[in-house]
Amino acid sequence: MNDDTIALVAFDGISPFHLSVPALFFGEDRSELGIPDHTLLVCAERRTGISTTGGYTIDVPHGLDAIARAGTVIVPSWRTPDERPSDALLDALRRAHARGAKMVGLCLGAFVLADAGILDGRRATTHWLWAKAFAERYPAIEVDPDVLYLDDGNVLTSAGTAAAIDCCLHLIRTRHGAEAANRIARRMVVAPHRAGGQAQYIEQPLPANPGSDRLAEVLAWAAANLAEPIDVDTLAERALLSRRTLTRRFREATGTTVVKWLSHQRLSAAQRLLETTDLPVEQVAVLAGFGSALVLRQHFSRSLRTSPSGYRDDFRQGAAA
Secondary structure (H helix, E strand, O other): OEEEEEEEEOOOOEOHHHHHHHHHHHOOOOHHHOOOOOEEEEEOOOOOOEEEOOOOEEOOOEOHHHHHHEEEEEEOOOOOOOOOOOHHHHHHHHHHHHOOOEEEEOOOHHHHHHHOOOOOOOEEOOOHHHHHHHHHHOOOOEEOOOOOEEEEOOEEEEOOOOHHHHHHHHHHHHHHOHHHHHHHHHHHOOOOOOOOOOOHHHHOOOOOOOOOHHHHHHHHHHHHOOOOOOOHHHHHHHHOOOHHHHHHHHHHHHOOOHHHHHHHHHHHHHHHHHHHOOOOHHHHHHHHOOOOHHHHHHHHHHHHOOOHHHHHHHHHHHHHO
């Protein structure tokens, strides 16, 4: 098993978008951005004449045996939640999981991992439209329908379609660090992290014009001054809005709360400081706005399942490798 080798599973009736998102992240040369190459193995049960929802067919270079060589296996979607995958595909996925490969189910790909039994006893998500059916069909899985993606150790699942971008950015972030993910996000002209969840898309979409210039300026100020004692009242005062109006407009613009947004911004800042400087953890905590190393450690433990020092060591070992 090679940790830098990624198997991407294609199938008849695949959406070209679902297939191309992981390929864009892991199949392209990113050396100019300082990111090591990955070996991407696009595979399928039948290698030729695979139909797509785009109205054309594709050929892939590998059969399902490529899954046995991969450190990460990505199932980018599936035809329909009602169709059980073949035993050949399920067996290949089970064997990969048993030997320790990281398993990723994007969108309806979560159903495939569930059919293989890989998600039993774990937290998982999928497209909100099928989340209820997902939970009813697989009672052994703790389903969270509100998030864009879930990382449960060596198994990841994502919400629908564009959430695959968020999940793949997370994979880059965990493998190569926050700054590497930010560089790719800038190149792709996407947000490096969307703090909101997919719940915002269930009743109504995110507004095309998500906020006023004043609110955008306030968010930019907050992101640049994380060491300051920022809260809802601080932002409301700077935006010349009432607390209630600021809270409402903030959620409309970001899909999340001020507290959650600030927490993510500060966590990302701390990651960058740990990756790019030798500053003591105590100073990183202050500069990122956590105030103390203890609070910083609590956030790292809850969100990243590691300590700041452990994160720094893991990142530098990965960069050296």
